[in-house]
Amino acid sequence: MQYQNSGKSDESILVCNAGSGSLEMQLWEDGQLKDSTTTEGEQHKLLDDFTAFLTHSTPCDYILHRVVHMGDVEQNPLRVNDEILALIKHWQPLAPLHNGIALALIEKGKARWPDAQQFVFSDSALYSDLPEHARHYPLPGKLSSGWPIKKYGFHGLAHQSQWRLLQEQKQYSRVITIQLGGGSSLTAWQDGKVLDTTMGFTPTDGVPMTTRSGGVDPNIVLHLIEREHYSVAQLNKLFNHEAGLLGLSGVSGDYRDLKISEEPAAKFAIAVFSYRLTQAIGSLMAVMGGVDAIGFGGGLAENQPALREACLQPIAGLGVVVSSENNDAENELCAIHSENSSTDIWISPNQECNEMHSQFKTYKEKVLL
Ligand SMILES: Nc1ncnc2c1ncn2[C@@H]1O[C@H](COP(=O)(O)OP(=O)(O)O)[C@@H](O)[C@H]1O
Ligand SMILES: CC(=O)OP(=O)(O)O
Ligand SMILES: [Mg+2]
Structure with a gap:
């Protein structure tokens, strides 16, 4: 290069x-x-x-x-x-x-x-005006004054770039953008405003990722400290580097490796990932009372049609219907829903760098010049 x-x-x-x-x-x-x-x-x-x-x-x-x-x-x-x-x-x-x-x-x-x-x-600026009820964990306030404990949300540039692409196709009201790469997250949008997102206090919360766990029962942490004598460094390694697809499969955190692996645990890891994505989509649909468009972006979501189909298949009964034929497209902006879907479904490639460049241009015109 x-x-x-x-x-x-x-x-x-x-x-x-x-x-x-x-x-x-x-x-x-x-x-x-x-x-x-x-x-x-x-x-x-x-x-x-x-x-x-x-x-x-x-x-x-x-x-x-x-x-x-x-x-x-x-x-x-x-x-x-x-x-x-x-x-x-x-x-x-x-x-x-x-x-x-x-x-x-x-x-x-x-x-x-x-x-x-x-x-x-x-990566969190997009979420600075999340509704208060979505922003706060059910915990007492003022637990950590230097690092206030609440949902910050991440992948803001990725979700913003996907949302823009979708808006260029049609003025959708209720949108879910899905970013799947090394990290994975989903964001719910209503009329251009973000209502919720799956990542939280850190980018380890939410759905499982290549090597990150996503959200887990907090008592698992207490248990590992108390009974298994984990240190902070070991917990960090476990939840950020050894969990997710890697932890579930014991094979790899890279979806490409899991797809070609003969190990039953590799298939199981994909099944758990897909299940958690379906759950997350369903919960964001509930937040908005439905969804008019879903966009898939990020290196993993853009290139793996079977995953897109697998995570949406369980909600076909809610009017979210993928076209197997259209879904085979890779890496390009295109619609992948079937004719009878009430929700439009898109591959909406993540364009974080373009987003930064375009925001910088606006900033420069307003502030620097
Ligand atoms: N063909 C593919 N199949 C599955 N996963 C892929 C593929 N290509 C790239 N990826 C994953 O996507 C990531 C790149 O996508 P991106 O959205 O930029 O995520 P990140 O910034 O988290 O690395 C890679 O690091 C890899 O994990
Ligand atoms: C926030 C985050 O997880 O980013 P990435 O997917 O680029 O690792
Ligand atoms: Mg990236």
Whole structure:
């Protein structure tokens, strides 16, 4: 992978989206997308790929980063300064798979291109006005003053980009956007406002993921501490790195491996994942009293038709009917519902980098110019 800016330009922007298992980079020059690439792997590999990019590219004017956890942020973007760096570090323990790599990218960017202006986009800003009844856990208040315990929600840029794509097709009122990649989450939208989302205080809550558990009974944690003598580090490893598809299958957290595995536990892991997705879709439908459109985005949701079909099949009786024929499409924006479905169903590819670029353009016109 090698990039080269095409020499002099009035304005060049590098957009970086570090996920738990992938790094997406886009290079924009004078409003045109010049280059786009995604690499997958462990975080040290993603960092090496970023360093290779910086080494081979001429300096950009702006670098934009997605940051998963910064607590309460209402507006994107935020200009990187010492206070913002401290905020990302402060929330790092609650996004152990994400904030560290975002900090490393910011530091590498600054070291290589000291004159570039860097900005961050909170993955939670979309959820800053969640309804209060959806935001709060049934717990007493003021349990952790430095890190208020409530639902922050994540994948905001991914869900926002999917929602925009769907709106461009038709003005839907009740929408569920589904993001399935390294992390997985679902968001309910009514008339452009988010009503609820499955991730919570951290990106480990909600549905199961590649290596994250999703929501579990809190007494499991107490039990593991009391009777099995787990330490904090062991619990972190268990719930963030060893659970989800990996924990259930004992084979891999990567859906592609599970699909071709002969192990019964691999099929079981897929069945549990699909079941939990159905449950989550059903609960968000209940929140809105139905759903007019469902969108599937993210590397996993966009590329695995059988999973899309499996998680929707149990709710066909609620009017959500997939067309097996249309559903075979991969990776592109397209409708996959059948003629008799009362809900439209789409593959709505996640475009987090485009979302950041477009929000930055608006910000720049309003604030920087
Ligand atoms: N063909 C595929 N089948 C299943 N999963 C895939 C496929 N391609 C990519 N993925 C998964 O999707 C992820 C990339 O999608 P993305 O939505 O960017 O998620 P993330 O940012 O969490 O890595 C990869 O890390 C991998 O886990
Ligand atoms: C928030 C989150 O889980 O992000 P990703 O899917 O990119 O790991
Ligand atoms: Mg990603």
